Amino acid sequence: MPNLPDVVLWSIxxxxxxxxxxxxxxxxxxxxxxxxxxxxxxxxxVGMGLGSLVFDFLWKIPILAxxxxxxxxxxxxxxxxxxxxxxxxxGQDFFxxxxxxxxxxxxxxxxxxxVHHSSRKFNLTTALRQPWTSLTxxxxxxxxxxxxxxxxxxxxxxxxxxxxxxxxxxxRIDKMPxxxxxxxxxxxxxxVHHASxxxxxxxxxxxxxxxxxxxxxSFVEETERPRYGLTKNIATYNxxxxxxxxxxxxxxxxxxxxxxxxxxGRVFRGPGWGPRPAAAAASGESPSVSESAPVAGSTSA
Numbered sequence: 001m002p003n004l005p006d007v008v009l010w011s012i013x014x015x016x017x018x019x020x021x022x023x024x025x026x027x028x029x030x031x032x033x034x035x036x037x038x039x040x041x042x043x044x045x046v047g048m049g050l051g052s053l054v055f056d057f058l059w060k061i062p063i064l065a066x067x068x069x070x071x072x073x074x075x076x077x078x079x080x081x082x083x084x085x086x087x088x089x090x091g092q093d094f095f096x097x098x099x100x101x102x103x104x105x106x107x108x109x110x111x112x113x114x115v116h117h118s119s120r121k122f123n124l125t126t127a128l129r130q131p132w133t134s135l136t137x138x139x140x141x142x143x144x145x146x147x148x149x150x151x152x153x154x155x156x157x158x159x160x161x162x163x164x165x166x167x168x169x170x171x172r173i174d175k176m177p178x179x180x181x182x183x184x185x186x187x188x189x190x191x192v193h194h195a196s197x198x199x200x201x202x203x204x205x206x207x208x209x210x211x212x213x214x215x216x217x218s219f220v221e222e223t224e225r226p227r228y229g230l231t232k233n234i235a236t237y238n239x240x241x242x243x244x245x246x247x248x249x250x251x252x253x254x255x256x257x258x259x260x261x262x263x264x265g266r267v268f269r270g271p272g273w274g275p276r277p278a279a280a281a282a283s284g285e286s287p288s289v290s291e292s293a294p295v296a297g298s299t300s301a
Contacts, residue, residue: 002080004156011163018167019124025172034171035121035228042125044237048115049128051239056134063138067151076148085153089208091144092157097212099140100205110271111246112136118242120229122194127169132243161207165190185210188222195226231272246271 026036078084103113115131144154168190176186185206193204203220206212213219234245253266262275 002150002152002156004080004152007156007159007163011166015124015128015166022124022170022172031171033225035123036171037123037125038121040237041119041121042123044239044242045119045125045129047239048132048242049130051132051243052130052134055132056130059135063135064151066138067145067154070142070145071148071151074146074148076146078148078150078153080150080153085157088144088149088153089157089160091147091149092141092154093161093206093208094212095140095144096158096161096207097205097209097216099137100207101202101218102140103136104202104205105270106268107246107250107271107273108267109136111250114230114246114271115243117194117230118234118245120233122169122171122191122226122228124166124169126194127166129242133247164208169194181210182214183209183211189213189219191226192220192222194228196229196231197224197227200226201231 023037026034030036078088100113103109112131112133112135116126116129119126119129141154141158145151165185168185168187170187171191173187175181175188176184180186181188185204185208189204189206189210192200195201200220203218204210204213205218210219234242236242236245250266254263257263257266258275265273265275
C-alpha cells in the first residue's frame with residue numbers, strides 16, 4: 001500500500017488559522033458588499049463538517065471494499081512515483097469535475113450535494129459545510145481504479161483536491177493573476193458556482209482546475225455580484241434537516257406522483273423538473289419547473 005500523507009489532517013491547523021484571520025479581517029475592515037460571517041450559520045457549517053467526518057468514515061468501509069475488489073481484478077498498475085502522482089491528481093480532478101456536475105443535474109445526487117450550497121454566506125466556514133450522504137460519489141472514480149490507481153492513492157488525490165478548495169471559499173480575494181484565473185479554480189470562479197442567479201446556475205464545477213469548465217462549456221466569468229444560497233432557501237440551522245431536507249422533498253414528491261414515469265423523473269431528472277400539466281402537454285409546451293424543488297446549481301465539494 002502506498003505510504004501517502006493524510007493531507008486533510010495535516011491541513012487542519014491551516015484551516016483554523018485562515019478562518020480566524022478571515023473573521024478578524026471582517027472586524028477590522030468591514031465590507032458592506034460582502035456577506036461576511038453570522039454565528040449560527042458558521043456554527044452550522046462547522047457542525048456539518050464535523051458530522052461528515054463521522055459519516056464519511058462509515059461510508060468508506062463499503063467503498064473501500066468495492067475499490068479493493070476492482071483493484072485486485074484489474075491487471076493494470078500505476079506505481080506511485082514522483083511523476084505519476086501529478087498524473088493521478090490530474091485524472092482525479094477530471095473525474096471530480098464530472099462527479100460535481102452530475103451532482104448538480106441529477107436530483108438524487110443533488111440531494112447529497114445541496115448541503116454544501118445551503119448557506120447564504122460565503123466564507124471559509126462554507127467550505128466545511130459538507131454532506132453526510134457522500135455514498136453517491138464513489139462510482140465516478142471507478143475508471144481510475146480499473147486503470148490501476150491504488151485506492152490509497154485515489155484517497156490521497158481526493159484529499160488534496162478537497163484541501164485546495166478550502167481557500168477558494170472567500171470574498172476577501174478579488175481576482176488572481178490572469179494566467180492563474182485561466183487555468184485554476186479561484187475564489188472568483190467559485191463565487192459564481194455558489195451563486196443563485198439564473199446566469200450563474202450550474203457553472204464552474206472544477207475542483208483544482210477550471211480548464212475542464214472551459215473545455216466542456218460550463219464556464220462563466222464573475223461579472224455581477226453573486227447572491228448565495230438556493231433558489232428556494234431553507235430556513236433552518238438544524239443539522240439533521242440541513243443534511244436531509246432534499247431527500248424529504250423527494251419523498252414528498254414521490255408520494256404525490258401520479259405515475260411511475262413521474263416518480264422516475266422526480267428522482268433521476270434535474271432538481272427543478274416537474275411533469276407538464278395536461279393542458280401544456282396537449283398544446284406542446286415545454287415541461288414546467290416544479291415550484292417546490294430547488295433548481296440544480298441553486299447555490300461541493
